[in-house]
Amino acid sequence: MRVSCRVNGEQREADGVWPGESLLYLLRERLGLPGAKNACEQGECGSCTVYLDGLPVCACLVAGGQAQGREVVAVEGLTGPDGGLDRVQHAFLQAGAVQCGFCTPGLIVAVHDLLARVSTPTDADIREALAGNLCRCTGYEKIMDAVRSAAAMPPSTAAACPASRPGGPR
Amino acid sequence: MDFLSPATWAEALAAKAANPDALPIAGGTDVMVELNFDRRRPSALLDLTRIGELTEWGTDGDLLRIGSGVTYARIITELAHRLPGLAMAARTVGSPQIRNRGTVGGNLGSASPAGDALPPLLAAGALVELASTRGVRRLPVAEFFTGPKRTVRAPDELIAAFLVPSHRGPHQFAKIGSRNAMVIAVCSFALALRPVTGEVGTGIGSAGPTPLRAAQAERLLADELPWRTAAVLPEAVVGRFGELVAGAAAPIDDIRGTAAYRRHALSVLARRTLRWAWEEYRREGP
Ligand SMILES: Cc1cc2nc3c(=O)[nH]c(=O)nc-3n(C[C@H](O)[C@H](O)[C@H](O)COP(=O)(O)OP(=O)(O)OC[C@H]3O[C@@H](n4cnc5c(N)ncnc54)[C@H](O)[C@@H]3O)c2cc1C
Ligand code: FES
Ligand code: FES
Numbered sequence: 148m149r150v151s152c153r154v155n156g157e158q159r160e161a162d163g164v165w166p167g168e169s170l171l172y173l174l175r176e177r178l179g180l181p182g183a184k185n186a187c188e189q190g191e192c193g194s195c196t197v198y199l200d201g202l203p204v205c206a207c208l209v210a211g212g213q214a215q216g217r218e219v220v221a222v223e224g225l226t227g228p229d230g231g232l233d234r235v236q237h238a239f240l241q242a243g244a245v246q247c248g249f250c251t252p253g254l255i256v257a258v259h260d261l262l263a264r265v266s267t268p269t270d271a272d273i274r275e276a277l278a279g280n281l282c283r284c285t286g287y288e289k290i291m292d293a294v295r296s297a298a299a300m301p302p303s304t305a306a307a308c309p310a311s312r313p314g315g316p317r
Numbered sequence: 318m319d320f321l322s323p324a325t326w327a328e329a330l331a332a333k334a335a336n337p338d339a340l341p342i343a344g345g346t347d348v349m350v351e352l353n354f355d356r357r358r359p360s361a362l363l364d365l366t367r368i369g370e371l372t373e374w375g376t377d378g379d380l381l382r383i384g385s386g387v388t389y390a391r392i393i394t395e396l397a398h399r400l401p402g403l404a405m406a407a408r409t410v411g412s413p414q415i416r417n418r419g420t421v422g423g424n425l426g427s428a429s430p431a432g433d434a435l436p437p438l439l440a441a442g443a444l445v446e447l448a449s450t451r452g453v454r455r456l457p458v459a460e461f462f463t464g465p466k467r468t469v470r471a472p473d474e475l476i477a478a479f480l481v482p483s484h485r486g487p488h489q490f491a492k493i494g495s496r497n498a499m500v501i502a503v504c505s506f507a508l509a510l511r512p513v514t515g516e517v518g519t520g521i522g523s524a525g526p527t528p529l530r531a532a533q534a535e536r537l538l539a540d541e542l543p544w545r546t547a548a549v550l551p552e553a554v555v556g557r558f559g560e561l562v563a564g565a566a567a568p569i570d571d572i573r574g575t576a577a578y579r580r581h582a583l584s585v586l587a588r589r590t591l592r593w594a595w596e597e598y599r600r601e602g603p
Contacts, residue, residue: 278498279412
């Protein structure tokens with residue numbers, strides 16, 4: 148079947164979608180957007196977190212067909228039109244909150260959502276918001292630092308749904 | 318596999334009647350795990366996320382009627398005052414990502430004895446509304462479950478909504494798990510006090526083939542609580558309540574805990590939730 152939806156601000160179409168396949172597969176394997184990561188395929192790790200109609204969800208638990216006509220924003224969509232990083236991405240790099248980086252795209256989306264809802268989150272707010280994002284490397288301390296420092300930066304000028312950058316980093 | 322994407326409730330019921338094998342999918346947080354791991358290959362998926370009515374809630378006479386497609390996140394933000402017990406349970410479900418997508422209708426559909434929405438629905442005396450092209454029926458949630466992951470829903474039926482009597486009173490929910498987030502309950506317990514009628518509702522999770530009520534424990538509290546005076550809880554009643562709740566459970570030993578531990582933990586949760594609920598009753602006044 149064919150699925151069309153807005154992805155990172157651009158209208159996209161995928162053909163030959165198997166009705167049981169996930170939005171995560173559709174993004175990575177059919178639309179060439181490997182930002183959202185595939186780690187557990189059962190909603191446990193959060194590395195596939197993307198916005199679906201403005202809410203962070205596990206892309207591995209959304210059927211591709213359920214995204215028809217919807218708005219998807221993955222980590223690639225958070226950078227500005229000029230390729231500038233979002234404040235959350237900046238903060239993760241500055242704080243050294245990235246080791247292997249596999250959990251990072253999902254965390255960036257989850258933190259982006261947290262800061263859009265709560266401008267100055269408490270540590271309890273941060274832990275609650277990130278309960279569904281597992282990191283096997285960092286021990287979370289640097290991630291906590293990154294979220295606190297992102298919250299202290301002015302919100303990025305990058306819009307929430309800017310045009311994606313074809314040929315951007317994979 | 319087909320992907321059926323009805324735009325209206327009437328279309329969904331017609332599609333289910335024509336394809337009784339089609340697997341409904343709402344939030345997908347149970348269905349997609351089964352598909353991703355090749356545990357299930359239904360002839361078709363029946364997507365319910367385009368049907369506006371399923372995501373609505375409102376009053377229906379004396380009842381509060383909540384569409385089966387309302388997510389946990391919305392139960393927490395929109396219904397915490399009206400359904401405090403269900404909202405407490407919703408806060409313990411999965412992670413923010415799961416709560417943004419997972420629905421109470423899906424929890425009823427999966428009918429896992431560990432489903433966290435189910436004990437509060439039992440305690441609140443909820444009804445489940447089933448619909449098909451043949452008509453609509455409503456039945457007490459206690460009669461909906463027939464065994465682990467089994468219900469009375471006929472192959473051509475869909476879950477339209479659940480309904481809860483809108484009487485006020487303290488509700489509580491407590492759950493045992495190995496961490497504070499992302500855990501399937503080792504056991505859980507829900508309590509609802511209905512001061513206006515002097516009735517009590519209970520729900521036991523993860524300690525039997527289906528979610529269970531503790532009928533004797535409910536009667537004990539209805540008879541023995543000092544409703545009129547709102548006096549201090551008699552300790553003997555608290556202790557007996559814990560025993561009766563533990564006795565109503567039918568737990569097994571499994572990977573998450575032993576039957577003996579579950580009974581013990583349930584008696585603790587029962588006493589604890591009773592104290593919390595009674596404190597609230599005393600604060601608010603009889
Ligand atoms: C990481 C993770 C953590 C989880 N944590 C918890 C937890 O803490 N507590 C808990 O209780 N559950 C938990 N779950 C399980 C799941 O999220 C819940 O059972 C949820 O309520 C399912 O809702 P859904 O809308 O996603 O259902 P779906 O997956 O879409 O459907 C579930 C079942 O219900 C059927 N169904 C759905 N809607 C209807 C309808 N309207 N009519 C008829 N049948 C229908 C489907 O066919 C399917 O059999 C977790 C799942 C994951 C992946
Ligand atoms: S891959 Fe989706 S939550 Fe792990
Ligand atoms: S940096 Fe490796 S999993 Fe988080």
